[in-house]
Structures are given as structure tokens and as C-alpha cells.
Amino acid sequence: MRNPARENDWPLVTVIMPVRNEARFIARSLGAVLNQDYPPERLQIIVVDGMSTDGTREKVERLRRRGVDLCLIDNPGVIVPTGLNAALRLAKGEVIVRVDGHCEIAPDYVRRCVAHLESGEADGVGGPLETVGTGIVAQAIARAMSSPFGVGGSAFRTVRDRALYVDTIAFPAYTRRIVEMAGPFDEELVRNQDDEYNYRLRKLGARLLLAPDVRARYYSRSSFRSLWRQYLQYGYWKVRVLQKHPAQMRWRQFVPPLFVFAIAVASILAPFDGGSSLMTLGLVYSASAIACALYEGRSYPTLMPLVALAFATMHLAYGIGFWVGLIKFRRLWRPYDAEGSVHGSIRG
Known part of the structure; x- marks a missing residue:
């Protein structure tokens, strides 16, 4: 068991945050990463900005803290998978954690993820999401997104009281070994890239653990218009994952x-x-x-x-x-490559 007093006993962890126009939430989401009870000297934080126009970059700069390895890089591709791949090429950690700009992780999130991974329980770990909203419409949307009627059997949204192995996890921590085996995220997928990536991991034999002691809060969309756009894209890009x-x-x-x-x-x-x-x-x-x-x-x-x-x-x-x-996508029904992976490398 590691001694918290000896910071070098802890593995180096890289936290990746792909964001775009998150000025409303970035202080909350990045602040939660900066406030982890994990040794700051063993944290590398990479914020990948998708060319924000709302002041997100300036807020990230103001949140920089002495002694914390926080890197802000550009994501000219704008979408999440291009940002994730850009960050992965710079990642130094033995553990890779992906966090969203709409997410607020618990203070012990990184520490608990590391503990689960080091125990050998899994190759990837995440926890149940507490979906919340600011304002009455957002609160209603949050309730709908946490309901089995709303999202079916999506475990990370509906299961909170037990640990289980699942198909996909939100805001996951992965071992570097399994990330290097899987390769980069699929940069075609504007949405659903996590589902596709986690499927490739499972094909490699990886076990993905939903752990009830790994807690995060997700802030839902605040209007029905933005919710419509979000789920329209989920359905649209799910077809490419299906293909x-x-x-x-x-x-x-x-x-x-x-x-x-x-x-x-x-x-x-x-x-x-x-x-x-x-x-x-x-x-x-x-x-x-x-x-x-x-x-x-x-x-x-x-x-x-x-x-x-x-x-x-x-x-x-x-x-x-x-x-x-x-x-x-009717003309794109063709087999994926034999290994079920995308071409490319996460190594610089």
C-alpha cells in the first residue's frame, strides 16, 4: 500500500480536458481537477482548447497555479477526438484520466481511480454520474438524463450503489498500457467517440469498472434546443459506430x-x-x-x-x-480494419 507522505510512491497521472467555449463551467471543472487530494507533483494537466471564442482560454490562464504542471494547447480540429489525440501525444502519465468541461470530479477522484487500477481490478475505471442542472429547465433535463426511461440501461447514468464491469464509462481513467494498445481516438466521430473507443478496449481484453466510490457531477444542457441538438448528434453519429x-x-x-x-x-x-x-x-x-x-x-x-x-x-x-x-452514411457500409482500430499513433 502506498504511503501518501511519500509523493514519489504515487504514479504520474495525466488529466486531459478537451474543451470548447466552456467559459461558464471551466472554473468549476478545472478547479475540481486542481483541487484533487493527489500529490500535485504527480499530476500533469493538459487542457486542449477547441479554438474557443468566449474567453475560456483566458480563464484557464488565470487558473494556473504554481507547482502544477498545467499545459494549455490548441485543438485546430475543434472536435473532442482530435483534442484527445493531441493531448495523448504529450501525455507523460502512467495513468490517463479524461475529464469534460461540463464535469466536476470529486476531490478524491484521481486517487480512487489510481487505487482501482493499481489493484488490478480493471484497465479502465469510472464512476456513476450525478447529473445536475442550473435552472428549472436544466434540472428537468438532468432528471430525464438520470432515468432508465430516458437513457435505457446506461449504467453510469442509472447505477450508483454497486460496482460492476460495464461496456462504457464516462470520464474514465485508463492505464497507459491499454491506451497505447488501443491507439488514438477515431477522429471521424464528432460524437460517440467514447463508446467506440471503449468497445475497442474491450476487444483487446480490457475490463472497464464502474466503481461507486469514484464520483463526478455532470452539468446538463440548460435548454430544450441544446438538448435536441445534443441527442440529434448522438443518434446521427451512432450510425457510424454501428457501421x-x-x-x-x-x-x-x-x-x-x-x-x-x-x-x-x-x-x-x-x-x-x-x-x-x-x-x-x-x-x-x-x-x-x-x-x-x-x-x-x-x-x-x-x-x-x-x-x-x-x-x-x-x-x-x-x-x-x-x-x-x-x-x-448509406454508402459507408464496409468492414472496419481487421484489428478494429483506427490508423495512427498516440506517440509524438
Whole structure:
């Protein structure tokens, strides 16, 4: 067991933060990284800025602290995977931790992740997310994103009371060994790059642990418009993950597209059945969404209609995005390369 008094006993950890236009949250998210109870001399922090225009860079500069290895680099590619790969080429750590600009990790996050990895339990570890919102709409969205009805069986959003091995983890810590084996993130994927990467890790034999003592807080979108855009992109880019790794898909990911398909079919049948199919489908979905919204908003009844609206926004946006992706990427149904990885290297 390591002696906390001997800082050199702890492995060097690189924390990577890909951000873009996170001026509202960067003090909170980066501040949480800087306030870790892990020896600061054993931390390397790399903030990768996707060419922000809202003052994010200036806030990062102001947060620099003496004695902390904090590096701010550009991400001309703007999207998350190009930023992650740029940071990985500079990473020195034996452990690599990815943190988001909308995330606030607990003070012991890094220490607990290191403990799990060093015990040999897993090659990657993350924890359950506490999704929160600032403002009534954001609070409703946060409730919907934490509900099994909203996100299906997504363990890191819905399981909080037990440790288990999972398909994917949010804001993970990985051993450097497994990262070097997997190679870079897929820079085609604007969204869903974590799902694709974690699938490649599991194909290599990696075990991904959801540990209840590894805690993080995620700040949800604050408007239905931004939630729609987020889930539209999730559905759209999930098609490319499906094309590259069919075995990565789970049944829950097909439910929203099937729901949208059912709406389309019922709408076509409406002139012939008087709209009864469409009405029945709408009533069944509405009753389910309202019942789940009542449960999620039981301690705050005024949230109930907004939670139900958040459910519908997430499901319709994801389903429509998936169908748009099927049309857009229809010519790209071809096998991925034999190793199930992307070309390139994380080494500089």
C-alpha cells in the first residue's frame, strides 16, 4: 500500500480536458481537477482548447497555479477526438484520466481511480454520474438524463450503489498500457467517440469498472434546443459506430429509431384508419413518459411536465438523428480494419 507522505510512491497521472467555449463551467471543472487530494507533483494537466471564442482560454490562464504542471494547447480540429489525440501525444502519465468541461470530479477522484487500477481490478475505471442542472429547465433535463426511461440501461447514468464491469464509462481513467494498445481516438466521430473507443478496449481484453466510490457531477444542457441538438448528434453519429462495430450496439439504442419509424408509419396510415394508430401510439408513449416523469419529479412536482418534455426531446431527437445518419452514411457500409482500430499513433 502506498504511503501518501511519500509523493514519489504515487504514479504520474495525466488529466486531459478537451474543451470548447466552456467559459461558464471551466472554473468549476478545472478547479475540481486542481483541487484533487493527489500529490500535485504527480499530476500533469493538459487542457486542449477547441479554438474557443468566449474567453475560456483566458480563464484557464488565470487558473494556473504554481507547482502544477498545467499545459494549455490548441485543438485546430475543434472536435473532442482530435483534442484527445493531441493531448495523448504529450501525455507523460502512467495513468490517463479524461475529464469534460461540463464535469466536476470529486476531490478524491484521481486517487480512487489510481487505487482501482493499481489493484488490478480493471484497465479502465469510472464512476456513476450525478447529473445536475442550473435552472428549472436544466434540472428537468438532468432528471430525464438520470432515468432508465430516458437513457435505457446506461449504467453510469442509472447505477450508483454497486460496482460492476460495464461496456462504457464516462470520464474514465485508463492505464497507459491499454491506451497505447488501443491507439488514438477515431477522429471521424464528432460524437460517440467514447463508446467506440471503449468497445475497442474491450476487444483487446480490457475490463472497464464502474466503481461507486469514484464520483463526478455532470452539468446538463440548460435548454430544450441544446438538448435536441445534443441527442440529434448522438443518434446521427451512432450510425457510424454501428457501421464500424456492429457488435457494440445494444437493444436500447434501437428503441428511439423504432419509435420514430412507428410514428412515420402511423402517420402514413392515418388517412386509412382515421388516425387511430397514431393516436394509440401517442397515448401509450405519453402515458409512459408522464408516469416516469411523475416518479422522477416526485420531490418537485412542478418539474413533472418539463421532465416529460425532456424525455420526448431526447427520444425523438436521437431517433431522427439515427435515421438521418442511415441516409447520410448509406454508402459507408464496409468492414472496419481487421484489428478494429483506427490508423495512427498516440506517440509524438
